[in-house]
């Protein structure tokens with residue numbers, strides 16, 4: 001199959017949430033000697049981008065995005081071991097988590113799949129994450145970006161505490177912090193001293209890329 | 220402005236369709252009652268029936284709102300099925316949280332037996348029993364047949380979401396089980412304590428932010444409808460349903476109207492839909508409640524909250540079957556007390572009839 005056609009089929013398989021087809025196509029891409037990184041980005045990631053745009057426009061729903069993400073991971077499973085990190089161009093490490101007291105993790109999971117698809121190295125601490133856990137992981141893993149998610153007015157107040165802790169520990173300059181979730185706004189992000197905010201997954205990806213560039217410039 | 224009716228008189232009049240002196244206030248303050256009473260966490264409140272009841276009674280008296288006690292199962296509707304529940308003993312928690320679901324696959328789901336209220340929910344039975352005995356005319360959270368209280372109470376939510384596309388039959392099995400459970404629970408309360416209580420349900424995971432209106436119509440609506448009908452048949456006065464989050468597509472598809480709330484029944488949407496729109500669509504059938512947005516209640520000033528309440532009251536007050544001022548969801552447990560008072564004060568000032 002032509003490279004373009006196969007990547008197109010991968011995109012369709014992710015959009016359809018068809019994990020068996022995704023695995024098959026990923027294997028086929030390897031068999032045919034196609035670039036696995038390109039297969040991931042131009043095939044799978046494109047599918048995930050389409051889905052998160054559709055969700056944003058009210059055309060796709062949570063079950064659809066979850067199944068697409070599952071299909072994406074199936075292909076990633078096949079392709080990733082063959083991808084040379086050097087080839088990827090993006091070399092960003094993102095630490096994600098939902099703040100303590102908050103178990104709303106669907107949005108964060110969507111974000112994770114978009115970031116994974118975009119080639120970021122993602123560490124996911126899950127939901128209901130205590131501030132110390134964020135801090136310890138930052139010390140150990142040295143991510144470029146910390147992505148904090150909160151879906152409730154009650155839990156979003158945990159965000160400034162995490163940022164404060166980072167400051168106290170002398171880690172604030174080492175990591176860019178972006179925040180999001182339904183009750184979060186640009187204003188709130190600014191108020192609590194975060195570096196970035198995004199209302200949805202497609203924009204979150206752009207924000208992360210922007211922050212990464214900034215960070216590299218500063219270094 | 221001084222009140223002419225007591226809270227209970229106002230609440231009963233509203234429900235009976237009689238005139239009230241002013242717009243009633245139903246902030247849906249539950250966890251907030253624990254913080255008012257000085258508890259640092261919501262753990263004792265949610266896990267101990269006597270604490271839940273006492274906190275609510277006192278907070279109601281203190282603020283003068285009209286919401287009767289509003290009772291939730293200390294096992295959070297999951298424990299009875301075998302789901303592990305973490306009670307909110309950590310300060311950051313705002314509600315109990317299901318951790319390990321009772322069913323993680325089809326076999327486990329099929330084997331689940333519908334719990335027995337007396338045996339499997341003794342704390343809830345005690346709670347509801349004492350409130351009815353004390354003539355508190357409580358709101359009792361009874362829920363089943365909807366996605367909410369099926370996922371994550373029985374099955375993990377993401378799994379359930381995926382099943383809606385891959386294995387809808389499993390979703391239907393799960394929904395049938397919780398529907399049966401809700402009916403059984405309501406029957407138990409009616410048989411043992413009478414019908415002076417109002418069943419309530421809240422539906423965040425049925426919202427169109429998660430699922431298509433078609434899915435809601437196909438697999439959820441028939442069950443929700445059955446539960447509502449059967450429970451109304453027991454003789455309780457009406458249902459109180461909180462359509463949490465964005466249900467606009469469910470409304471447009473006509474699904475919401477098909478689920479009976481009784482006469483008149485209380486309908487409560489989140490801030491995603493304005494009181495004006497709700498009044499227009501549902502005011503002729505239902506009592507309308509809502510819907511000051513929770514973020515403002517949490518972080519806004521007294522004056523901002525007052526202004527929002529005023530706008531809501533001015534729009535809602537002449538709704539045909541009555542209107543009560545409410546929050547867009549639960550009144551946030553750690554919102555400033557002054558913002559709760561702002562709701563009551565606004566009703567006294569701008570809501571006189």
Ligand code: B12
Nearest residue numbers: 102103104105106107147149152153180181200201464548
């Ligand atoms: C699903 C849901 C639940 C599920 C969650 C299951 C799960 N595993 O996630 C369940 C039923 C368990 C639940 C429970 C509760 N919920 Co709830 N829930 C929702 C609901 C309906 C949808 C959330 C969702 O999944 N959206 C879909 C995803 C895809 O979107 P998203 O999360 O917004 O994420 C996108 C963006 O925000 C952004 N984003 C998200 N995170 C981040 C992070 C970064 C860094 C960036 C850049 C971007 C970003 O990108 C994402 C993708 O596009 C919301 C309603 C709403 N308006 O959000 C209420 C809502 C969040 N819940 C609410 C409440 C009150 C509760 C409960 C307290 C109810 C109760 N009394 O029991 C409990 C508390 C649970 C807890 N301790 O956390 C309230 C919160 C109100 C408030 N105080 O602010 C809401 C807003 C409902 C309402 N109308 O009031 N809930």
